[in-house]
Amino acid sequence: MASETDTSAGGGEKPPTCLTRRDFLLSGSGAATTIMLASLPGFARAQEPLALRVAAYPRKRLGRISRLQLNQPVEFHYPYEHAHCRSFIVKLGVPAGAGVGPEQDVVAFNALCTHQGGLLSGMYLQEGAFRLAGPCPIHLSTFDLTRHGLIVAGHATQSLPQVLLETDGDAVYATGMMGLVYGFSSNLPRDWKEGG
Amino acid sequence: MTANDQVPLPPSGARVTTTACDYCIVACGYKVFTWPVGTEGGGLASQNALGVDFPAPALSGRWISPSQHTVVRIGGQPHHAVIIADPDATVVNRGGNHSIRGGTLAQKCYREDGPTRDRLKTPLLRVGGKLTPVSWDTALGVMAGVSKHVLHEHGEMAWGMKTYSYQYFENTYAISKLAFESVKTPCYSEHDKPGPGNDTAGMDDAGLITFSASYEDYSLADVIYISGTDPWETKTVLFTEWMMKGGAKLIFAMPRRTTGVAWAERNGGLFLQVKPGTDTLLHLAMTRLILEQGWQDQEFIDRWVANTWEIDTGFGRGVRNTPWQWRTTWGRSGAVSFEDYKKWLLGYKYAELDRAAEISGVSAGAIRRAAELLSKPVSGKRPKASFCFEKGCYWSNNYLNTASLANLGLVCGAGNRPGQVVSRGGGHQRGWASNAAAYPITQSPEKLPGRRRKEIDLDRWVEAGQLRFAYVIGTTWAQAMAASQELAGTFRRLTRGNPHQIASADASAAVEALKRRVDSGGMAIVHQDIYLVDPIGSELADIVLPAAAWGEDDFTRANGERRMRLYSKFYDPPGAAKPDWWIIAQFARRMGFEGYDWEDSNDVFVEGARFSRGGMLNYHPLVAHAKQLGRRPHELLREMGTTGIQLPARLIKGELVGTKRLHDPSNEIGTPEGPTVHSQWLYAFNTHSGKALLHKTPWEIFADFYERITPKGDEVWVSNGRINEIWQSSFDDQRKPYLKRRFPDTFVEIHPQDAKARGIESGDVVEIWSDDVLVQTGGFVGMEGEDLLSFQQLEQKGHIRVGKGSCRAVAVVTDAVRPGGVFTNFLWPGSPVNSLVHRVPDPITSRYRFKLAKGRLRKVGESPYKRSFEAMTFAPRPVMPRAT
Numbered sequence A: 001m002a003s004e005t006d007t008s009a010g011g012g013e014k015p016p017t018c019l020t021r022r023d024f025l026l027s028g029s030g031a032a033t034t035i036m037l038a039s040l041p042g043f044a045r046a047q048e049p050l051a052l053r054v055a056a057y058p059r060k061r062l063g064r065i066s067r068l069q070l071n072q073p074v075e076f077h078y079p080y081e082h083a084h085c086r087s088f089i090v091k092l093g094v095p096a097g098a099g100v101g102p103e104q105d106v107v108a109f110n111a112l113c114t115h116q117g118g119l120l121s122g123m124y125l126q127e128g129a130f131r132l133a134g135p136c137p138i139h140l141s142t143f144d145l146t147r148h149g150l151i152v153a154g155h156a157t158q159s160l161p162q163v164l165l166e167t168d169g170d171a172v173y174a175t176g177m178m179g180l181v182y183g184f185s186s187n188l189p190r191d192w193k194e195g196g
Numbered sequence B: 001m002t003a004n005d006q007v008p009l010p011p012s013g014a015r016v017t018t019t020a021c022d023y024c025i026v027a028c029g030y031k032v033f034t035w036p037v038g039t040e041g042g043g044l045a046s047q048n049a050l051g052v053d054f055p056a057p058a059l060s061g062r063w064i065s066p067s068q069h070t071v072v073r074i075g076g077q078p079h080h081a082v083i084i085a086d087p088d089a090t091v092v093n094r095g096g097n098h099s100i101r102g103g104t105l106a107q108k109c110y111r112e113d114g115p116t117r118d119r120l121k122t123p124l125l126r127v128g129g130k131l132t133p134v135s136w137d138t139a140l141g142v143m144a145g146v147s148k149h150v151l152h153e154h155g156e157m158a159w160g161m162k163t164y165s166y167q168y169f170e171n172t173y174a175i176s177k178l179a180f181e182s183v184k185t186p187c188y189s190e191h192d193k194p195g196p197g198n199d200t201a202g203m204d205d206a207g208l209i210t211f212s213a214s215y216e217d218y219s220l221a222d223v224i225y226i227s228g229t230d231p232w233e234t235k236t237v238l239f240t241e242w243m244m245k246g247g248a249k250l251i252f253a254m255p256r257r258t259t260g261v262a263w264a265e266r267n268g269g270l271f272l273q274v275k276p277g278t279d280t281l282l283h284l285a286m287t288r289l290i291l292e293q294g295w296q297d298q299e300f301i302d303r304w305v306a307n308t309w310e311i312d313t314g315f316g317r318g319v320r321n322t323p324w325q326w327r328t329t330w331g332r333s334g335a336v337s338f339e340d341y342k343k344w345l346l347g348y349k350y351a352e353l354d355r356a357a358e359i360s361g362v363s364a365g366a367i368r369r370a371a372e373l374l375s376k377p378v379s380g381k382r383p384k385a386s387f388c389f390e391k392g393c394y395w396s397n398n399y400l401n402t403a404s405l406a407n408l409g410l411v412c413g414a415g416n417r418p419g420q421v422v423s424r425g426g427g428h429q430r431g432w433a434s435n436a437a438a439y440p441i442t443q444s445p446e447k448l449p450g451r452r453r454k455e456i457d458l459d460r461w462v463e464a465g466q467l468r469f470a471y472v473i474g475t476t477w478a479q480a481m482a483a484s485q486e487l488a489g490t491f492r493r494l495t496r497g498n499p500h501q502i503a504s505a506d507a508s509a510a511v512e513a514l515k516r517r518v519d520s521g522g523m524a525i526v527h528q529d530i531y532l533v534d535p536i537g538s539e540l541a542d543i544v545l546p547a548a549a550w551g552e553d554d555f556t557r558a559n560g561e562r563r564m565r566l567y568s569k570f571y572d573p574p575g576a577a578k579p580d581w582w583i584i585a586q587f588a589r590r591m592g593f594e595g596y597d598w599e600d601s602n603d604v605f606v607e608g609a610r611f612s613r614g615g616m617l618n619y620h621p622l623v624a625h626a627k628q629l630g631r632r633p634h635e636l637l638r639e640m641g642t643t644g645i646q647l648p649a650r651l652i653k654g655e656l657v658g659t660k661r662l663h664d665p666s667n668e669i670g671t672p673e674g675p676t677v678h679s680q681w682l683y684a685f686n687t688h689s690g691k692a693l694l695h696k697t698p699w700e701i702f703a704d705f706y707e708r709i710t711p712k713g714d715e716v717w718v719s720n721g722r723i724n725e726i727w728q729s730s731f732d733d734q735r736k737p738y739l740k741r742r743f744p745d746t747f748v749e750i751h752p753q754d755a756k757a758r759g760i761e762s763g764d765v766v767e768i769w770s771d772d773v774l775v776q777t778g779g780f781v782g783m784e785g786e787d788l789l790s791f792q793q794l795e796q797k798g799h800i801r802v803g804k805g806s807c808r809a810v811a812v813v814t815d816a817v818r819p820g821g822v823f824t825n826f827l828w829p830g831s832p833v834n835s836l837v838h839r840v841p842d843p844i845t846s847r848y849r850f851k852l853a854k855g856r857l858r859k860v861g862e863s864p865y866k867r868s869f870e871a872m873t874f875a876p877r878p879v880m881p882r883a884t
């Protein structure tokens, strides 16, 4: 699979095919639950329009669904090549939230624990019908991979960031992120300038 | 809408305030960054207040998760607030470690456009059945009017308070002043028990102060016996920062397998999956094995355990000279010398290994292995054993469990040395340092035979219709108490069920209505809190008062190693909400009581200081020292930041120093300087002789009750407790979006066998119910020899009534629990598992056996989470990678 990975990060290979679903994932249904009422002066932070934000993520070809082996995570980097962007894609064998593929069981997540950045690489657990990441080697947090990376038990204050996937036939693409990657103040690169 | 994939960074000029976590006993240090909305810091170290280049490295403590940011008002203006565990902390949560509870503190803050917008903002008066906003003046006027009437007509025995014990030194001092100095009422009880007194009396009787240890001790121990709690779940950073890193082997005694247990098993430790309530037998059997093998720490025992002479000549808590006389003269459990104890134990049938194994459900092999790990010398060297216990131990079989655990600890040589301690793990933080006056025990209606006084059982007093006015602060009376639905029923009858209700917002008319209510045998209730609590506030209270809390005033509190910090104010409280000390003062002034003219919380802190002398939380030397320096004590403490000072505070060579460990003979003592108090328990045990006492702990004292409440037929044990992701009644968590996603509802862990037999699957909604909830009634004054000290006597004399209870929860089918026993959250709003808890307190200590409920299970439907990917998960919690 790794050899299949298209490492040329960057969007624009093709227009997004499924903005509605990503739109839903990025914003709704408890996935990102900031409650915003009628905004009070000064309170609501200026947000970029969601569609723009989604489109801002690179679209990266990860490989072919049919090549994934059951319960064998494969690593890649997303949204760009940075140590914190270490991610994994895995075929769970059970349907999952935001799962793609014929069985809706292919999901991808960032591999850094959202507690204090412990590396969850290789910490994939199959417990009966459950599919978990963890326990984190640092303080033992565990995350449910069928439920958008929700914390099962532990200390992380947000879910494991989920890499949004799309398929085009057998090909699978990373197209966005749900949740902030450990260590970042924004998932998308920002060019910090001295004095800026 | 937000993508939740970015957070604003505090600019380098952001204001930094130190505080500590508001939740569990560990009290991790936190930093709050605030700055006006409209600006943001940058990702270079020079551009942000964290002084780090983003992305922040792993374990740097300098990352901000989206849950750690909010917007608050400061001086009326919107400000960003970022609240993170202090990355510079050198104590407690070194380097910024934290749990999910503290890690989401930002989401707790009042935010008018967020889920916390329902904070109480104005006083409310129930007019025509509807809670109606009124002024402070009206609310306090009505409260004082009816209070004066109750005190005048019905006496102080009819006026009571039910409050938290932990919401900061300033507030609890004000509570003690009102209750014990001004009103002088014995009708007082704290949030988790029916009356004042010791929580872990068996430990106290042994001479062990239950927060004697320092967190460092848990990293110095070779083996730690952990009873009735998993610190990973409920004292998280104590586990992740101290126990895990120290490398001690951990022995867990609990009915339920948790993450800490799984970690212990993987690292050479042991799990004793004890049946609820039977720990005493484990302790007895292990102690006996140790003595039989000669593995006890004889050198320590010879030096530190009281002998017959020291006990019987009155230097110990002997027959003639003891504040706990009624306990020891009872004869069956009195203190004995080591030799007498050994003789008793070796001849005692319930200390036999096989019998203990059979009743406790723990295999003889495992009990033997635990005794070995705790005490068997390895290549001639004794292991350093420590003991950490909490509510599974002492809220189940209160006196016997704590007394027998004290014995086990002492024979292993633990109690007063580095890495060899016996201590509570703790639940909430220690927020009560000073009593303005002593609890008026002579006024208490409770008496044991022989005219021995006992603190009130306030729940039983309410049930008896004796309380006419209740001032309830920051607690969920009735759910928090045993047989809670029965209790709530009584409240309902005495308040809403009474014909006299307030019909107009006019203060004098309201007072008249409530006077008629109390004179007709009813009750008036004032509830003071941060949210409207169901039912005590939403349904029962006549007056609701809005409190300002964490971050909304300057407060002080100590943690489980007695470390005191300033919890700084950093933002505006909502609406007209006021800190509890202020509300109490305003009420007291209207009552005509004197000495309530505090200007700010620092004034209360200063006044309370001298009343803390002699206690383990003595902070008086800090206040005296600040005065000498011409400083405000709160300011001096603020400078100590998240490090604070471990109490008791002392002055040594003019320097303010803390106390790492109690009972430790190596504590530097010398001549007491200035206001320093050298209590004997600083360097010896807390008994008259300074030596620890062993007590016999006969199982028979408990056996009749235990036999009566043991589940029969299709009943199961219903145990309850805290869980990592939920704090207390979830009052904050249900308003924290992320935690609400994890636990949108309460859960009940059911063993697959029990689930299958009842057709229950994970995600189903289950009712847990019982029509056999025992409730003790009447019997306030004991007359004869052993009056009312055994369950059989209570039953024979007609003091036991049978009630009902039920709650519901979402099933999680897991083999983490024993077959025949379920586990659920202890205090979920609207689903009180305490309704199933028998309201028959430990006769020796008046403490409820919260963990020993029973009930039946039935499926009532499917929760929306059963087939959803969005919220809640039913995955097993204690997972470890398979050993390779």
Ligand code: SF4
Residues within 6 Å of the ligand: B021, B022, B023, B024, B025, B026, B027, B028, B093, B097, B098, B099, B100, B101, B102, B103, B235, B236, B237, B238
């Ligand atoms: S371990 Fe306790 S004190 Fe520390 S952050 Fe968690 S809840 Fe707060």
Ligand code: FES
Residues within 6 Å of the ligand: A113, A114, A115, A116, A117, A118, A136, A137, A138, A139, A140, A141, A154, A155, A156
């Ligand atoms: S870094 Fe993963 S649990 Fe702490």
